[in-house]
Amino acid sequence: MALDETLNVARSNEARPLVEVRGLRRSFDLSKPWLNRLIERSGRVSLTAVDGVDFSIREGETYALVGESGSGKSTIARMVVGLLPPSAGSVEIDGTDVWGKKSPDQERRMRRKIQMIFQDPFASLNPRWRVGAIIAEPIKAFGLIADASDRAERVGELLSLVGLDPRDGQKFPHEFSGGQRQRIAIARALASDPKFIVCDEPTSALDVSVQAQVLNLLRDLQQRLGLTYLFISHNLAVVRHVATRVGVLYLGRLVEEAPAAELFAAPQHPYTKMLLEAVPDIDMEGKERLAIAGEIPNPVTPPPGCHFHPRCPARLSGCDRDIPMPQHVGNATVRCHLFDPR
């Protein structure tokens, strides 16, 4: 396992970045309608879900974004795949700006490279469509295979690739279990021959016994097809299993980024330490553990300075005033005043 990870790190160091995210920002307008604002004399209210996030993912790598609910993980995922326009910043995939102006042809070529696997396998498959039609849809949309019987054959191939029977294409989604549905969703994601797949909590809706199967399938597919993953999760045990690099999000800011092995061995940011303390672990049996202090604050009114300071055990005097700048600590990048150069 450890050797495996070091190999992955070594390999990814040579590869060029496939995905480049620069200064990504997104705020949502939560204001009441104009008339209510006028009568109640309340102002505009806005929520900054993602606040200046930078990261890059090299080809063949699995980049994991972790964080509590409300930290902006899913918002980032949607901006990266082109479903939600960012308020500021850019996303580049294989040299193409996802949100830049493009001809329809360029747009199609870019979309082919990006796919997504969703959290809820019960909502991500159209209940009225047969599985075969669901998987064939991207093939049709991108005009990859014109002939219907060739297309059916390709759908069968994809189904066997994810460990299902090619004949399952005749069935409807409700005839499958959660894990099988997630396999169908993976087959659909693979249908357009993508390079980059965003996995938005792909296992959080599944039974623990099925989670490992789906994760192993994702890893096998990555090795076989040379895929690059952005893996969104709140489950650190899962992230440890799949990630090559990990970014830790807190209230829309990336507080720590490091190769997975290092992050789990030697977390730097107090928040990362706190998260890792909370991971259930058999070895920890009987030991005293640090309870997670407090809750994630309301993102509409985030604390000033470092967002984490009200919960931070290592809080310094300037933490509630100055926003920490990213600092390099070994292979990690940390945003915390503890690491400020003197």
Add this chain to the structure above:
Amino acid sequence: MADTSDMRSKEPGRIARALDSDLWYSFSRSPLAMISTVVVVLFIAAALLAPLIAPHDPFDPANLSILDSFLPPAWLDGGDPRFLLGTDDQGRDVLSTILYGMRISLAVGFASVIFAMVLGITLGLLAGYMGGWVDSVIMRIADVQLTFPAILIALLINGVARAMAGPQSYDKVVFVVLVLSIGLSFWVQYGRTVRGSVLVEANKEYVLAARLIGLKPWTIMVKHVLPNVLGPVLVIATINLALAIITEATLSFLGVGVPPTQPSLGTLIRIGNDFLFSGEWWITIFPGITLAILALSVNLLGDWLRDALNPKLR
């Protein structure tokens, strides 16, 4: 077990699948649904086949004789076996006028329900998907319209159309005007239901997956969202069919519907109403009973469909 058999041959046919469905299961266990289906089918068949099965052609003046007027039903004193349910003031066979009248009632009913459905679904999809001011404008119109009774809206549209067409040409366009006025007064229900379902469905991940591969919004609406919102629409359509038939009858009863030369059930009831107190009750009672049974059966069918499609009652 099935590795040798061809996958196509294993797939059950359309009819076999339909017989296997939940809907059929529920249907085969609901005597009320079966009876009302039989009644509705019989009525529709009778209306369609009116020229073949009606004993007389009530609209051919050559066949009418003023001497046959006001004959009571055949089983009463003075009844004539040629006229089973008696005759009206012009000597027309009541049974035949009912059969022909049902054609017009059902035609107006179906046409206006389809019109309301198409209009409501389109506006509902538009409102639900576009959101913003498009949504606001469509839904405020719907809200305002809901504050008036449907019959009042139908009367208003009818009156305007009548004034615009003029008395001479009005008889030619009356069918279209009826369909438009009834359809326009019923679209709100479809619009609201579809909009609500679209708001729920459009945020589901299968719609995101479709957006991800760059499908056009309208394609997503029609191919992905619409099939998932059709259940409730079907229920409303069935119940609205009964309402539309009754609304047409009401308009015709009030004298703003189809003319007496091409009477619908409502017109027949109005004509008969004039003679109710002079003792010729059959002229109005028989069309009235027909209308009541037809509307009741369609309503019962709609009720059953609503329960059968409601996952919480399965």
